[in-house]
Amino acid sequence: MDLTNPPPTDLWQQTATQILPLLLTSQITVETYAKSLLSRINTRNPQIKAWIHLDETQILARARELDALPPSQRGPLHGLAIGIKDIILTADMPTQYNSPIHYTTSASGIDAPVVRALRASGALILGKTSTTEFAATTKGNVNQNFTRNAHAADRTPGGSSSGSAAAVADFQVPVAFGTQTGGSVVRPASFNGIWGVKWTWGAVSTMGVGMYSVTNDTLGVLGRCAEDLELVSRVLRVQADDVADSKEVNIEGARIAFCRTHVWGEKAGEGLRRVWGRARALLEAGRARVEELELPEEFANMSKWHAAVQSGEARNSFLGVYLADKERLDASLCAHVENATNVSRKALLEAYDGCARPRPVWDRIASEYDAVLTPGVPDEAPLGLDWTGDAAFNTMWSILHAPTVNVPGLKGKNGMPVGLTVVGARYTDMRTLNAARHIGKIFESQTS
Amino acid sequence: MDLTNPPPTDLWQQTATQILPLLLTSQITVETYAKSLLSRINTRNPQIKAWIHLDETQILARARELDALPPSQRGPLHGLAIGIKDIILTADMPTQYNSPIHYTTSASGIDAPVVRALRASGALILGKTSTTEFAATTKGNVNQNFTRNAHAADRTPGGSSSGSAAAVADFQVPVAFGTQTGGSVVRPASFNGIWGVKWTWGAVSTMGVGMYSVTNDTLGVLGRCAEDLELVSRVLRVQADDVADSKEVNIEGARIAFCRTHVWGEKAGEGLRRVWGRARALLEAGRARVEELELPEEFANMSKWHAAVQSGEARNSFLGVYLADKERLDASLCAHVENATNVSRKALLEAYDGCARPRPVWDRIASEYDAVLTPGVPDEAPLGLDWTGDAAFNTMWSILHAPTVNVPGLKGKNGMPVGLTVVGARYTDMRTLNAARHIGKIFESQTS
Numbered sequence A, B: 001m002d003l004t005n006p007p008p009t010d011l012w013q014q015t016a017t018q019i020l021p022l023l024l025t026s027q028i029t030v031e032t033y034a035k036s037l038l039s040r041i042n043t044r045n046p047q048i049k050a051w052i053h054l055d056e057t058q059i060l061a062r063a064r065e066l067d068a069l070p071p072s073q074r075g076p077l078h079g080l081a082i083g084i085k086d087i088i089l090t091a092d093m094p095t096q097y098n099s100p101i102h103y104t105t106s107a108s109g110i111d112a113p114v115v116r117a118l119r120a121s122g123a124l125i126l127g128k129t130s131t132t133e134f135a136a137t138t139k140g141n142v143n144q145n146f147t148r149n150a151h152a153a154d155r156t157p158g159g160s161s162s163g164s165a166a167a168v169a170d171f172q173v174p175v176a177f178g179t180q181t182g183g184s185v186v187r188p189a190s191f192n193g194i195w196g197v198k199w200t201w202g203a204v205s206t207m208g209v210g211m212y213s214v215t216n217d218t219l220g221v222l223g224r225c226a227e228d229l230e231l232v233s234r235v236l237r238v239q240a241d242d243v244a245d246s247k248e249v250n251i252e253g254a255r256i257a258f259c260r261t262h263v264w265g266e267k268a269g270e271g272l273r274r275v276w277g278r279a280r281a282l283l284e285a286g287r288a289r290v291e292e293l294e295l296p297e298e299f300a301n302m303s304k305w306h307a308a309v310q311s312g313e314a315r316n317s318f319l320g321v322y323l324a325d326k327e328r329l330d331a332s333l334c335a336h337v338e339n340a341t342n343v344s345r346k347a348l349l350e351a352y353d354g355c356a357r358p359r360p361v362w363d364r365i366a367s368e369y370d371a372v373l374t375p376g377v378p379d380e381a382p383l384g385l386d387w388t389g390d391a392a393f394n395t396m397w398s399i400l401h402a403p404t405v406n407v408p409g410l411k412g413k414n415g416m417p418v419g420l421t422v423v424g425a426r427y428t429d430m431r432t433l434n435a436a437r438h439i440g441k442i443f444e445s446q447t448s
Helices: A008-013 A016-024 A030-048 A056-067 A113-120 A162-169 A186-192 A226-235 A270-285 A297-317 A319-328 A331-337 A345-356 A358-366 A395-399 A429-447 B008-013 B016-024 B030-048 B056-067 B113-120 B162-169 B186-192 B226-235 B270-285 B297-317 B319-328 B331-337 B345-356 B358-366 B395-399 B429-447
Strands: A051-053 A081-085 A124-129 A175-180 A195-198 A218-223 A255-258 A289-292 A371-375 A404-407 A420-423 B051-053 B081-085 B124-129 B175-180 B195-198 B218-223 B255-258 B289-292 B371-375 B404-407 B420-423
Touching: A008 A030, A016 A030, A016 A226, A030 A056, A030 A081, A030 A124, A030 A162, A051 A162, A056 A124, A081 A162, A113 A124, A113 B319, A124 A162, A162 A175, A162 A186, A162 A218, A175 A195, A175 A226, A186 A195, A186 A404, A195 A226, A195 A429, A218 A226, A226 A404, A226 A429, A255 A270, A270 A289, A270 A371, A270 A420, A270 A429, A297 A319, A297 A331, A297 A345, A297 A358, A297 A395, A319 A331, A319 B113, A345 A358, A345 B345, A345 B358, A358 B345, A371 A429, A404 A429, A420 A429, B008 B030, B016 B030, B016 B226, B030 B056, B030 B081, B030 B124, B030 B162, B051 B162, B056 B124, B081 B162, B113 B124, B124 B162, B162 B175, B162 B186, B162 B218, B175 B195, B175 B226, B186 B195, B186 B404, B195 B226, B195 B429, B218 B226, B226 B404, B226 B429, B255 B270, B270 B289, B270 B371, B270 B420, B270 B429, B297 B319, B297 B331, B297 B345, B297 B358, B297 B395, B319 B331, B345 B358, B371 B429, B404 B429, B420 B429
Parallel strands: A081 A124, A081 A175, A255 A289, A255 A371, B081 B124, B081 B175, B255 B289, B255 B371
Antiparallel strands: A051 A124, A175 A218, A195 A218, A195 A404, A371 A420, A404 A420, B051 B124, B175 B218, B195 B218, B195 B404, B371 B420, B404 B420
């Protein structure tokens, strides 16, 4: 490829890490880059349906503004196109939460702090990506879009960060933001065969982000390589304070735990069992020291506690829309407000206190390994678009506030992606990403 | 007072509990009521400076809309005027966070869920009340307003819910919403001699509310009687699930703990010492069984942990505005992002885990008493408007996630109010309010 005058038709294929040096040095204009992505989107999105708001005129105007910036004023993400899940406020685009209560063509004038940080770093906010209602149901994107899996139009892309995952996997944008309360970053990343990190709880501000369960709600980013997630994480200062954070993990000799968790027996499907064995074989072939990790007894309660906290907090989160407009609110969200599952305040408090105890225990366990691998999904993406799939393998890590990274590369029996999760101690996001990158290279090298 | 044709000049004096039956039954129109409040505001606010946004035309138009509702469609707060702290999103009014970065005359079109719930219940959102920058400094309301204490123009109203407290105390509005991260509801309530409740963390959704420290940020409401706080709390469904919640507390024979906390020795001023003794004497005269309560040793760490969590989370909360516009961000908030106090991620995690352990311990202790009284402020409101005062007696309860109620009625040596706090176990907000109401009646009856 001639980088001084590259064929625009190829630009949409670039990862963030590949395109950024070209944008920063004006070898490619942001406008040219944006037009390339738009051509891909115009060709593919009618099938994929990843976007809820995408305004070509707005995008190109912003691209030209970025092009007009002298190099000294360009930020570390200069011109990089980023998709934003449609439960995150954007000043110049509507935010609709896939809820009829919030349908609008008006922009709020407000950027969530994370969007403000991205813009301040030079990013080109491309548009808003589809989600499930309030990112809080597993019903596909029933109201606004039936977003498709990028690898199979008849399969779910997962949820609730459906559009972000599908758009990235389909090369319509290099990176996109998601959120996770149960498994809403890791699951769609896994089903679409891309990278995704859910950061340590609290590491990136969730102000201006739709709230479902404040104890679990966390931001994350999806991309097509680990380096892109590392890049965005650095810009958002997710790094820990210690130097070990930036040390490269060497798979040869690395101590890698395989942690099935208590969920395995009930949930592990054929696809997961297949990639689990394959991953172990590949890492052992790469001379990693692989061990099975069994978690202490109390961790078996985490799924139950997560469910109680999620319901108990959703009861409060959705009271406003419920009182204002319950006829237009999904029945499952009304049920939260009405406390249909009968989670008492007492049970909520027991769940809070219960899941607080294992958090430091998990941090200590994780610190004994170079990486911990754990399942991300029970199997390949389910057939159909009505159900976004099962978060059973994700909820424990969400409420432990641990960073989780979906590592793609391995596949189930139908050739659909089945990701595995690398999970770290709280605030070791960069180290966890680094380990995941090296593990991902092993997966890719053996399967391509 | 002739209720069928009351003198409009008196309506602004009414509490919510007094005015609501008149509004609900059309004995008074919402428009007449609003005009009465506006006359009070126009007379007094030039001195008090409690409001950041107040649009008479908008208020009266909305009042007439409410008047047009048939009785069957009227909500439980029909026509009740409510002030909203200016870090809470309101669809039809700008939200400015007292930050030059957010100065605007535009409304976002978005109601925070709590505002949506209030509107759905029939409330008349009157306007936006002043605060400190992002409700996260102790610098008075330096950018937009120097709000005055309702009792003394040369004293701070407290912060960061400055305008809400001053407006309520000055009879400009019967109730107003605040938020608390350290002591931002209880402190201004105490300094202005009014009632204020900071609810159990998470009990009312903080979506659409400016985020400072997600582990501590909590909503609350200020009013001129306990009944008004109980009313609003019921509408927002803050009640627990158990029936004990609604049982009336009888002061005669009630077991009431006086809890000085570990902060007392360093912080208790003359005003606090005076009301502390007076409260004890009054309750003993009312035949309560008063006991001193000494907290377990580990509670002495709560203030330190609160400071670490608040700084550590503020580091992430203000990254967006910092990257976009740090020249217009208060130096103390820049210092959070730059981690000037050197709170490592490790220290943040230790503080998270440290303060999680005493939460259920506190719940058990609190449940042994009919009420626990504790200091709310070190003394009367400080002279001057530059500093909103000390939250030293509040931060422990904030990070314990406990509901706290400021009980007014007692005074320091300059005749300025010094409130005491009734603090309960998590999710016993209604029981705590009930106990506080009865204690408040004892204070009032003896001092009036």
